[in-house]
Amino acid sequence: MYKTTIGLEIHFESKTRSKMFCSCANEENIAIEERPNTNVCPICMGHPGTLPTINEEAIDKIIMTGLALNCEISTHSKFDRKSYFYPDLPKGYQISQYDLPFCKNGYLNIILNNNDQKKIRITRIHMEEDTARLSHSSDGASLVDFNRSGLPLMELVTEPDINTAEEAKKFCQDLQLILKYLGVSNADMEKGQMRCEVNISLNKEGDSELGTKVEIKNLSSFKIVEKSIEYEIKRQSALLDKGEKIIQETRGWHDDKQATLSQRSKESAHEYRYFPEPDLPPINITQEKIEEIKAKTPELPETKATRFAKEYGLNKKEIEFFIKDFPFGKYFEKTISELACWKKDTTRKDVLDENWKDLVQLCANYMITDFQSLVKNDEKDMGEYSLEYLENKITPENFGELMCLISSGEISSKIAKTVLIEMFATKADPSQIIENQGLSQIGDYDTIEKIIDEVLIKNQKAVEDYKNGKQNSFAFLIGQIMAASRGTANPQKTAQILKAKLD
Ligand SMILES: [Zn+2]
Known part of the structure; x- marks a missing residue:
């Protein structure tokens, strides 16, 4: 058996103006x-004689990221030139950071599938500029697009604390969620806004020295991060079993082959000939600045989870849904605060107070199941949806009203589902839909009795069967009555009246 040691290098684009x-x-x-x-100018196209100026917003965002990831923030920092020659970088160097990154010595606690917690240390997070985008056409030409050139890019490097594919994937996912919560990056892997590289080595259990390090690049999704690590563990184990050596190299993931393939041998850091960027001044970050950013930092997923348990009494699975689904998490809170406002209105106060806990739970249930499935069907090809999208489909006010109608027994849950679909499609408010379509629940004795009588006349056989002891005829008759009333008959009353009549 071999021990796997993994470190990650993750780049993510900063969301600045x-x-x-x-x-x-x-x-x-x-x-x-x-x-x-x-979207280019002489500076980001690297024309000679141009001078860069530092984007302060990007510095604020990396400090916020570092604080959220428990890093030390450097009070003194600078930019360096990293020299390399490639068509995506016309200056011949990239402005990056070498020995004085903005953030260092942080960590992130990840929760694994078996609920174990693991601390992954973060070596550093530094700031650099993104390169241009290259595309290669089939006729052999290479095209350069400089729209991406000069975008603020953060690079995070972890300590080799990761030992499994699951841990690596979980780290990337949790990091992405934090970046989204902070609003510092959209971190969409498919769009290349977040890019992962894996450093992986295997050694014998108990060996003091690490094995030969292999770097895997070109990982465009969490699933691929996981798959490529699993593949490398198998490949390297097989080589070591045969007594062969692992070559230090860079490999890339090839999705069509479901394998990593060798790309090129590794350059070592000194070939980049780092030296301080002479066109930019060193940067001093004051304690005041750090405090100011700390105060502006939005709530993080962990804190939100604790708060959701305390404030709303939701269970672990429900909380996890609202934490991971940022738009629905916000939507839920907007709906609850809408309902809380109505509590101040004296005409509704008592009903809302009495049913408050159930009402909150009802909101969670309908969002996680019915509303979400409507969104999933609607958004099939669009990938991620936003809070604005949800609010545009059904306003939190209308959603809250529907929940009140269910909670007060004015409509059954079956009707509620129909109304929700209609609300989603037409943006109409629930009371309107219920009135227009005659869907309000029938609770009065005479009306229900009338429907029951009609159904019994049409279903003599079922009545006989029931009298002869066939119990499931009762459920059949209930079904017929509900259908006849289009689901509007109050179910409890219907069952009571039917039972009395048959007996
Ligand atoms: Zn520019």
């Missing part, structure tokens, strides 16, 4: 991608 060292907009989205080289 402008690029890192020039005033071009930071908007690397689809529209811009379709128009190559439209």
